[in-house]
Amino acid sequence: MSKTVSQTVSGASTARRRLLDTATRLFYTEGIRAVGIDRIIAEAGVAKATFYNHFPSKDDLVLTYIEELDQQGRDAVSAFPEQPPRAMIAAIMGRISDAVTAGGWRGCPFLNAAAEYPDPNSPVRRAIDGRRAWYHDSLRKHLAANGDPVPSVTASLLVALSDGLLEMAYLDEPEDVPNLVAEALERLLVRP
Amino acid sequence: MSKTVSQTVSGASTARRRLLDTATRLFYTEGIRAVGIDRIIAEAGVAKATFYNHFPSKDDLVLTYIEELDQQGRDAVSAFPEQPPRAMIAAIMGRISDAVTAGGWRGCPFLNAAAEYPDPNSPVRRAIDGRRAWYHDSLRKHLAANGDPVPSVTASLLVALSDGLLEMAYLDEPEDVPNLVAEALERLLVRP
DNA sequence: TCCTATCCAGACAGGTCTGTCTATTTGCAG
DNA sequence: CTGCAAATAGACAGACCTGTCTGGATAGGA
Numbered sequence: 001m002s003k004t005v006s007q008t009v010s011g012a013s014t015a016r017r018r019l020l021d022t023a024t025r026l027f028y029t030e031g032i033r034a035v036g037i038d039r040i041i042a043e044a045g046v047a048k049a050t051f052y053n054h055f056p057s058k059d060d061l062v063l064t065y066i067e068e069l070d071q072q073g074r075d076a077v078s079a080f081p082e083q084p085p086r087a088m089i090a091a092i093m094g095r096i097s098d099a100v101t102a103g104g105w106r107g108c109p110f111l112n113a114a115a116e117y118p119d120p121n122s123p124v125r126r127a128i129d130g131r132r133a134w135y136h137d138s139l140r141k142h143l144a145a146n147g148d149p150v151p152s153v154t155a156s157l158l159v160a161l162s163d164g165l166l167e168m169a170y171l172d173e174p175e176d177v178p179n180l181v182a183e184a185l186e187r188l189l190v191r192p
Numbered sequence: 193m194s195k196t197v198s199q200t201v202s203g204a205s206t207a208r209r210r211l212l213d214t215a216t217r218l219f220y221t222e223g224i225r226a227v228g229i230d231r232i233i234a235e236a237g238v239a240k241a242t243f244y245n246h247f248p249s250k251d252d253l254v255l256t257y258i259e260e261l262d263q264q265g266r267d268a269v270s271a272f273p274e275q276p277p278r279a280m281i282a283a284i285m286g287r288i289s290d291a292v293t294a295g296g297w298r299g300c301p302f303l304n305a306a307a308e309y310p311d312p313n314s315p316v317r318r319a320i321d322g323r324r325a326w327y328h329d330s331l332r333k334h335l336a337a338n339g340d341p342v343p344s345v346t347a348s349l350l351v352a353l354s355d356g357l358l359e360m361a362y363l364d365e366p367e368d369v370p371n372l373v374a375e376a377l378e379r380l381l382v383r384p
Numbered sequence: 385t386c387c388t389a390t391c392c393a394g395a396c397a398g399g400t401c402t403g404t405c406t407a408t409t410t411g412c413a414g
Numbered sequence: 415c416t417g418c419a420a421a422t423a424g425a426c427a428g429a430c431c432t433g434t435c436t437g438g439a440t441a442g443g444a
Contacts, residue, residue, distance in 0.1 A: 033225045047422045115307035164352025239392045
């Protein structure tokens with residue numbers, strides 16, 4: 001018991017961090033199945049044995065990749081200052097515009113991963129399920145506070161629009177997306 | 193010149209047809225990279241040499257798979273009887289409800305393929321581009337005829353909603369989708 | 385009947401994938 | 415200084431991948 005807290009406070013094993021950063025970049029930009037372990041350890045500058053010391057398998061690395069992205073999104077939303085419900089919804093949806101105009105956008109990483117993981121019971125798919133439930137629930141609560149008569153339905157429409165706009169930014173014209181986000185809120189939210 | 197039209201009228205080479213049907217089923221349900229040629233020819237009951245006689249490479253088969261799905265969608269829409277613009281839009285979007293309630297839905301095959309093809313200049317991605325341009329354009333024309341003041345913007349919203357609802361049917365609750373399609377039209381289309 | 389195109393079965397080459405293992409080196413805690 | 419934990423490089427096994435090739439079977443048109 002009482003595992004020795006011998007980790008350096010800053011960084012918690014840089015090898016693991018570099019592996020995760022490299023995997024995140026490569027999985028996102030090229031696809032999960034398309035990127036092999038050899039490539040990841042080479043670009044991270046880490047030995048193979050070290051990799052398998054930190055992650056039992058590639059699937060475990062993929063799951064960590066998805067879970068970390070999910071957590072970052074939730075943290076970003078948690079960090080929003082309290083505002084009236086409509087402003088909260090606009091802030092949440094505004095993250096879409098920020099993400100797709102930052103450059104290097106290659107679609108929603110969760111939808112991309114789901115396309116490569118057909119088994120709905122796989123850990124990756126379960127993590128994606130959790131992410132989507134959280135997103136829908138966040139919107140639904142703010143919509144209810146905003147006086148929406150059918151907050152769950154409107155939340156579903158906003159979830160679908162979010163996914164669709166993220167894909168549109170990847171496949172069509174990313175520069176149109178911020179305006180479409182604003183337009184969607186204008187049309188789907190109840191008048192204040 | 194004058195290539196001998198010796199093909200039997202019915203079926204145009206059943207081996208090719210079986211290969212394409214098997215590939216369509218496997219690519220869609222399991223993913224493109226996840227399915228190898230050996231598996232396709234085994235389940236199609238076709239020899240390997242025969243496969244490479246009909247398709248120069250696997251990527252060629254993938255492209256044919258995408259192009260055929262695209263063509264089928266366009267044909268289905270072309271077959272719609274002429275109706276007032278709003279009914280045309282409802283019919284086009286109604287295909288979403290039909291698709292996702294038929295069973296075995298695993299997401300939009302074009303979005304799934306795009307997730308596995310990061311290169312925007314690849315033939316597969318170009319085919320997907322064409323598909324999306326056609327879909328947006330179809331909606332835009334009917335919206336204009338319906339008196340929408342900004343038909344292109346509304347068309348983009350409907351495209352995004354279509355993509356998002358197709359993913360929602362895969363990842364969340366498919367049974368909610370038909371109602372959401374109707375709700376979206378109710379809220380986004382101009383009053384008649 | 386014969387010819388030609390198409391089919392089948394399957395071996396093979398050359399590459400890549402994941403995961404294991406050996407053997408050595410580095411660096412910090414006690 | 416000693417010892418242990420964690421790092422390194424890289425070989426290796428076993429599976430799978432795409433694409434080529436050989437050799438033989440089948441069938442329809444001239």
